[in-house]
Structure formats: C-alpha cells, structure tokens
Amino acid sequence: MALFSAAENKSFPAGTPLDSSKNGSLLFSPITTKSVTAHNRIVVAPMGMCSANNGYMNDFHLAHLGSLALKGAGTIIMEATAVEPRGRVTPHDVGLWEDGQIAPIQKVAAFIKAQGAVPGLQLNHGGRKGSKGSPFSTTGMRLLHEHEGGWSHDAVSSSDLPMDDRHAKPRALTVDDMLFVKQKWVDAARRADKAGIELLQIHSAHGYLLHSFLSGNVNNRTDQYGGSLENRLRYPLEVIKAVRDVWPAEKSIWVRLSSTDHKNDGTFSKDDNGWDIYQSIEYAKKLKKLGVDVIDCSSGGCLPNIKYPVGPLWQVPFSEIIKREAGIATSAVGLITKGAEAESILQENKADFVCVGRQFLRDSGFALTAARELGVSVKWPNQFERARH
Template sequence: MATSKLFSPLSIRDMTLKNRVVVAPMHQYSAVDGLPNDWHLMNAGRFAAGGAGLVIIESTKVERRGCGTVGDLGLWRDDQAEAFRRITSFIRSCGSVPAIQLGHSGRKARSERPWEGGRPLLENPGIADWEDWQPIGPSAVGDSPAAIPRPLAREEIPHVIDAWGRAAARADAAGFDMVEIHAAHGFLIHQFLSPKANQRNDDYGGSDTNRMRFAVEVVEAVRANFPANKPVFMRFSAADGAGWEIENSVALAKLVKEKGVDVIDCSSGGIQGAVNTAAIDYGYQVPYAEKIRSEAEIMTMAVGLIVKAHQAEAILQAGQADLIALARELLHNPNWALQAALDLGIDQPFDLVPDQARWWLEKRAQVTRKLTPPDASVR
C-alpha cells in the first residue's frame, strides 16, 4: 500500500519523521535524583528499535519541586541534560527522532508512585530535601483535601516560567529535536487554566485570558530558549469535565500557535480524579484532535486507545489528526510500528527496524511467504 498516511514521512520545521507513529510520553517513575539510567535507555530504545518515527520521553520536570514522585526525571540541572545524551543518540541511531515532554506537577507533587498507591506523601519518609519539594499551585486548592498546595505569590510566577525556558535549553543541549509542553492531566499549567484549581484574583486568575496567561508565558519562555528550527508540541487536556471545555482548548490552541507551538497533543481529564485512561471506547479522544485541528487550524496528535493499524490509518485519512500517539499498546508490543506496516501491506516493512533485526526478518519472510501458516495443531 503506497498511499498509507501512517507510513508517510512528516516534516515540521527541520524535524523529519519517517512515519506518523509516535511513542506517547510514559512516566517510568524510575529516576534517581532526576537522572535517567539504564532503564530509561532500554525503554526508549525498545520503542525506537521497534520502528516508531518519534519517541517522546516522559514528563521530565523543570524544577525539583515539580516532581510528582521520587522517581521523576528532571532537567533542572546541567548534569541531567548530559545524562540524556546517550538516550538521544541511541534513539537517533535507530532512525527515530528523540523528543521530551517537559512538566511540572504543581499541586500534584510529592506523591507515591502509582503502584505504591499514588497518594500524597504527607510525612517525610527520609527524603533529604523534603522542604524543597513543597507542592505549589495557583491557589490553596488541593487535588486531594489532605494535600493543600502553597499558592504561588505573584512575584514567584516569573521564576517558575523561567525554569521552563532553562529546561528547554537543556533539552536542546541534550540532543532532543522536539519538546512537548505538558499542559494536561491536572498538572501545574492545567491548574492555572482550571477555574476550579485557580482562584487567584490577580492577572493570572479570573477571566479566561488571565487563566491562560501562565500557559502562554511558558510557551514564550520555551520558544525563546529552544531553537527556531525545532518544533514545540503542547499536550492539552482538551476537556476536563470540571470547567475547561473543548471550546477553551480551541481558543488556547489559537493563542499558542501564534507563539510558535506546532502541534497540539490532545488528551483529556486529570484535574478532578484520575486521568481519563479508563476510557469508554477506542479512540475516545480523537474528536478533540479533530475539532482543534479544524477550528484552530493547527496540526494535532491523537492519543488514547488507538491500538490497530487500520484504526490509526483511518484517523489520518479522515483528516482528524496529523500524528498518532500510542502508550499502553506499545508496552504490550514495542514493535507495534513494524506490525502495523505489515498489517497495512507497506513496501519494505523491515526497513523500519535496525539492521540487526531487519536482515533476518527479510530473509525469513522470503521463505515464509511461500508457506501456509501453521494452525494450532502444529507443535
């Protein structure tokens, strides 16, 4: 099939992707002191070697106090940027493009890992810089009533915004070709956007324009510190069921597009209760990507229970999105892109994977395409 959109290249600024299969950011909760280690190399590496065009490293924090858990990655120090270099060069060596999501947990900081329960840490379990890890937020409104953040003073806000800019510069130095600003899932930027979490009465709260000010200034800081030839994506909770609706996201998309954001990654939920991963149907967030794409006239990425090649292809063919991101399906099969290429009948599917696998898989296919596949009775 020569006309597949999923397997056609895409260029955004100077970044060229070999296909539209994107590894969505997936937190590993496995860093020590914000530093990536062998786990992160292996994890990003298996997706890059599996044929995805773009690998987005998980939400990596721009400030120490922005860490959600003890295992969060960080880019608030230069040694952290240095430690990412072998990951970016490995991803690139597989023919994929390295990208990173920048985030700040705000009031959701200082929590247990999900598999430990995900609750706010209310007492110090022995962390040396516990006091530096105080959750902050736009207002003293907690995600949980047990964990009320310290509201940021007006004069502190520019410093937090600067931290995004510095982290973006480090992401560039580490070799990332794209940064994604995490403005979704109830984390700090989303907290400012939300009329529930943001009850400020200065120029960062109140009206829609004021609540969007923090997000827009983060974009300005990132753009000022990240090369103009490299794209910037932004992840939205396109609708959160708690006062932020798709129309608000369309308005914000128009604003940030003017400031140099290239793609909106369309997720949902997270400001009240869990992120909407307990979804009701396959492709449940695709309508958000479609609406933002058509009304804000900006490229979008669809994510959320996209699991089959033909499903992904149909989303792109219908003009609902420009890119397809997958998370849990890639945990199930890191070679999903290769499988999708086979399912769609793409020419030279094994060119997607590095020579170490490509050569053998091509040879095997020359033999097996003449055979009848074994049925369940064959041992």
Template sequence: MSYTRDNNNNPGVQGIPYYTPEHAVTPGIPNAKNTTPVPTLFKPLTIRGATLRNRILVAPMCQYSTAAIGPETGALTDYHIATLGHYALKGASLVFIEATGVQPNGRISPNCPGLWSDAQIPALRRVSDFIKSQGALSGIQLAHAGRKGSTAAPWTTSSKPGSKISKRAGAEIGGWPADVVGPMGGEEWTWDGIPSTDETGGFWAPRALTEEDISQVVQDWASAAARAVKAGVNVIEIHGAHGYLVHQFLSPISNRRTDKYGGSFDNRTRLLIEILTAIRKVVPETMPLFLRISATEWHENSELGKQYGSWDVESTIRLAKLLPELGVDLLDVSSAGNNPQAKIPMHNNYQVAIADRVRAAVKADGKQLLIGAVGLITEAEQARDILEEGGATRAGNGVDGGNSDLDQEAKAVVEMTEKLSGGDPMADVVLVARQFMREPEWVLKVAHQLGLDIAWPSQFLRVRFPKL
C-alpha cells in the same frame, strides 16, 4: 568524542561515544520496492527543521525509575535507553521522554526525572543519542506537577498490580510535603479534596504560588528547555494536561485567583503563554514545539463545573487558535485529570473525536497547527467506530484475514491520518503509549497488517515477518 570503527561494510553511527551499526535502511519506513500504496501514516512529516520518518509517535509515559536522592536525583539511567531506545529501534518516528520536572518540586514523584540542573544534561544526552542513532527523533516533555506533586511511585501504593491509587510521598522517601504548590493554597485545595491530615487521602495540600514564584517557574521552564537543546533533544513538548500545574491554572475549577493569573480566560492562560514565549526565545527556530493539553476536563455536567465553569473543548479551540503565533507547531489532544469528580464518557473514540473537532476549527480560522490524537486508539471496538465507509486500508492484508484486534488497530491509526472521503483527516499524527509497553514492535506489526513492506532493524532481519 565520537567512536569510529575501521569497518568498510558498516563504520557505525557517527556522533555518539560508542559503536552501534548504522541500519541499511532506517526502520519504520516503507522499502523502496514496496508495491502497496503507502498510507499517510507511513509517510514522512517535516516540522520546522525536523523530519518524522512516519506519523507514529511514542507518547510520554511515566516510569518512576530515577534516583530520588543523592547526586543522580532526577537523572535518566540505562533503564531509559533499554525502554525508549527499543521503541526507536523498532520504527517509532519520535520517542518522548516522560514528564520531566523543571523544578525539583515539579516532579510527580521523587522517582520522576528532572531537568532543573546542568548535572542532569549528560544522562539526557546519552538517552537522546541512542534514540537518534536508531533513526528516530528524541523528544522530552517538560512538566510541573503542581498540586499533584510529591506522590509515591504507583507500584508502592497498592498490592493490586497496575493500581493508580495515589499515596503521599513524605520527606523520608525524597518527597517535599511542605513545598507542593498550585494556583491556590490550603487544605481545601488538595487534588482529591481530602485534607493532608486524613490518612485516606493521596495528595498533599499545596501552597499558593506568588507572582514572584510564577515568574521563577516560567524562567525555570525556559532554562530546562535550553538544557534539552544542549543535550541534543529534537522536540520539546509542554505538559499542559492531566491536572498538572499548567492545567491547574487553565481551569476555573482549580484556579480562583484574583490577580492577573486568575479569573478571565486571558488571565488563566497567561502562565502557559508566558512559558511558551520564554521557551521559544531560548530554543532554535528550527526546533519543533509541542503542547499537550486536556481539551476538556469533563466537568461540563458536574456540580463543580456548573458552579464555577470548567476548561472545555470551546476553551481549547480558543487557545488553539492562538498557538501558531506563539510558535507552537503541534497540539497533542488529551483530556481529564484535574479533579476526581470528572464525569468522563468512556465511549469509543472519545478523545480522537475531540482532536478532529479542534483540527477543523483551527483550519476554518485559517491557522496552521498540527494535531495529534492520543488515547485508547488500540481498542478494537473503538477502531471500528473511527473507520468510515470507504476507508484507506484494505481488510485482509494481514496474517489473519483482517479480523483480529491488531488488524482493527492498524486500520484505525491509518484512518486518523488519512483524508476521509470528502473531508480532512482526524489528526496529523498519532501518539501511542500503553500499546508500546505491551508491544515495542507495534509499528512493524501495524505495517504488516496493512500489507506494507517496511524496513526492519538490521539486527532483526532474520526474524522479520514473511514478505507479503
């Protein structure tokens, strides 16, 4: 039941069970009287039945902040409204809820969210409703961690702030040591290659999924998608990247099965295709479906890659050409995560260039698939590398004459989505993660650096940047 208020000036957003004012103008879109040419980055984009108010999306970010035990296990909380809702309030067009387990053992940690039960729907609806009340679309990333599951929240693993060192989560803190799964099973298949009996390792040994298990995983993915629809989520993304279960099946490094789910490209992609097919059957035709993938696992030059082959950009392009017919609307291009021996060339623009390459190959094949770029797009040096001569933005529109990191960031994200001289853009949308954690108002700041008069949240108008 929605809450209404007898207020002629602002009756409030309809369809949610409490009062929150409706913004005079949706934050994150150019004001009608704006005199600066609007870059593609701040133009709307319609995908099936959903319209993004701009092209800046909040990528899924693990927060490890749900209950690990008890009746509220895996359910989102008001913490998620406070964080995700703020990104929506400050102008992001689509806010993704972090990797959400489709099975209890599909979580990365005991404190990760899940959607394997109807009991988790109300909390998801509450978060989704608030995101949408601020003019953004709500999204959820459905995931299964596979052999990277049952690890502890990262801030419990090291005294070093921000450490990514993994620590095994035992049953005493809600973990599932005996039910970690993957394409392959046994101590030699831990993610880090260290046996579970070795205290220096950070991952449990998985057991190999049977074909019956795989069928259940596919069904549970579809059931979670149906629950997301019931919760009012606008967009679903399948997590096929970063060494989690789908990626584990895609890669010949982690998948050496001899049944119909291993060996050839067709067999290794079978699980993903079955998941996509099952989800498309249970969600509305109007609902956008995204896929995040590690476009390369950076093993082309490793010993493992040389011995067994690896999932690489060519594999991604081959898969990408299949996606439109499977009902996928956007490919979110990331990389790495499937094995610690990867040789990642951490040069500037290292992932955006891959997105550009995939986009060009799909288009050359006559297919329509939107491409999202993600990863390190807020680094000033990388921003300068992305920019081409005659770029779409003007230096010096911002408050500092165009020399700050923020100015470079602003030009970078515009250039990714703007048509280059004599060519296409590198991507259709940009997905930003860590920078939103540092600066929830990043959309508003980018617009200001571009000299764009953009709508702010009604409650924040008194502190908006001076008009340009």
C-alpha cells in the same frame, strides 16, 4: 575495532516503507515539522516510568526507549521531565533542573536519533499533584511526607485548592514565584536542547501546574492570572512564549493540553468557568500564534471522581475539532491500539500524528505490527531482518 555503529540504520530506519511508490499509507509517510522530519507518523506518548534516580535517566530508559526506536517508531517523546525538584510527580521522575541531568538524556537521544527516530521530550511541572509515591514503590501512590522523600509542604499551584484529601494542600504561587518557575522552564528547555532533543513538548494537561492555571475548576485567583479565560491563559502562554524564545527556531515545539476537564457529561459539553473544548480551541489559536507546531490533544486529570467516557479512539474528536477550528496540526491520543485505527484517523484528517502509549508497552514493535496489519512492507532493523517473514 567496532563491527558496526549504532548509526547503521540511519539512512534507512526501521519503519520506513520498502517500496514507497506502492505505499498509500499516510501513517507510514514522512512528515516534517520545522526542520524535523519523522519517517512515519507514529509517536510514542510520553510515559513516566518512575525509574530515575534523583531525576537522572539511567540504563532502564536507554533500553526501554531504545527498543522503541529500534523497532520503527517515528517519534519518541520521553516522559514528563520535571523543571524543578518540586515539579516532579514522584521522587523517581526524570528531571532537567541541573546540568548533570543532560548527559544521560543525551545518551538516550543520540541512540534514538541513530535509529532514525526523532528524539522528543516532555517538560512538566507537577504542581499540586506532586509528592506522590510511585505505583510500584513500597508506599504505593499515596502522598509522601518529607521524611519519606516527599515535598508535600512545598506543593504549589495556581490556588490553594487541593486535588482531594489524598493530595498535598498546595500553596498559591505569588507573581514573583511564577517568574521564578517560568525561569525553571526556560533553563530546562535550554538543557533539553543541549541534550540533543529535537522535539520539545510542554505539558499543560492532566491537572499539573500549567493546567491548574488554565482551568477555572482549580484557578480561583483574583489577580490578572485568574477569572476570565484571557487571564487564565496568561501564565501558560507566558511560560510557553519564554520557552519558545530560547528553543531553536528549526526545532519542533508541541503543547499537550487536556481538551476538557470532563466536569459535565458529554464530550463537547460546556464548562464556561472551568475548562472545556471551546476554551481549548481558543488556547490552541493563541499557541499557534506563538509558533507552537502541534497540539497533542489529551483530556482530563484535573478533577477527582470524574467518570471518563473511555473507549477506543475516545479522544480523537478533540483532535479533529482543534485541528479544524484552530487551524493547527494535532496529535491524537488515547486507546489507539491498531494500525487500521491510526491510519483512518490520518486519512479522515482528524490528526497529523498518532500518539500511542500503552500499546507500546505491550508490544515494543507496535510500529512494525501496524505496518504488517496494513500490508505496508517496511524496513526492519538490520539486525532483526531475518525474522521479518
């Protein structure tokens, strides 16, 4: 006989305020997108762990992501998950290119949901940045050749421009190839739904395949998918529309974008023929029309040798401006490490969600830590309750 089920916390998950009448916190207030409700606004950022076997999640992912759900994160977005094998960044990325990969993700998603958190997942195609070693493998992060399990001969992008001489020389996708890859996104989205994922994030940031179409710094096509902004947006919008068409209407759909390539100095500097915040706003407006719920506002990753103006909350201005100008919900991300910072971003209407990455790796109980810092009394996991005070 089971003593208790993993679903024991479900009706009152960790991270929910114990006395909501006294709680002025937005961070610790529920938020609903379509019919998906997160019990607080803290989101675990997608973080590739380079620990899958042939794209299959395993016990590592259950333990790692499970602990974050147990300790009160409202939403957990599982790491960049490749829509086809050559869409991985490293050989150890998670994938959803075959049906067998559904079950291990389903197990993690069910555990996350049983703790009362929203199970999310990011779909990705690594494009010209693929075929790299993982940081802690024997090869390190260098380009992998075929005999090492890489696919450098088969890296694809909007154009044939490599990121630099340490990355693969990609092949520009033909229009037929693009249809093929679009179908891979659609098939992977269907599998994510079957796995119980309730929030799907499309990765169109960080220099990966969709970003390589958006940015004129990479995309040098001369057909209807290159040149003008309208043309550069075309393929990512086609992919996202196709995914949206198969993604259940009641489930949430997010897009992560790089708000700018940071080619020129200055957060809001213009890069008309490349990629900047002004083009991101136009993209976000179109995504809103497609039915995308939330824009996750990251930046960079497309060009080599960029000096990023990194510091606490450094990407929040992107979220603020996209939220205001495109009239769409946003998630802010990037060096948000304190409860008070997260709370003020929401109070100042600069985002609807706060997405936290590395701080969750330092402190898997960041949601509980943030609550303590803000003086909000929140539920702890039943099993840990005796350690709360």
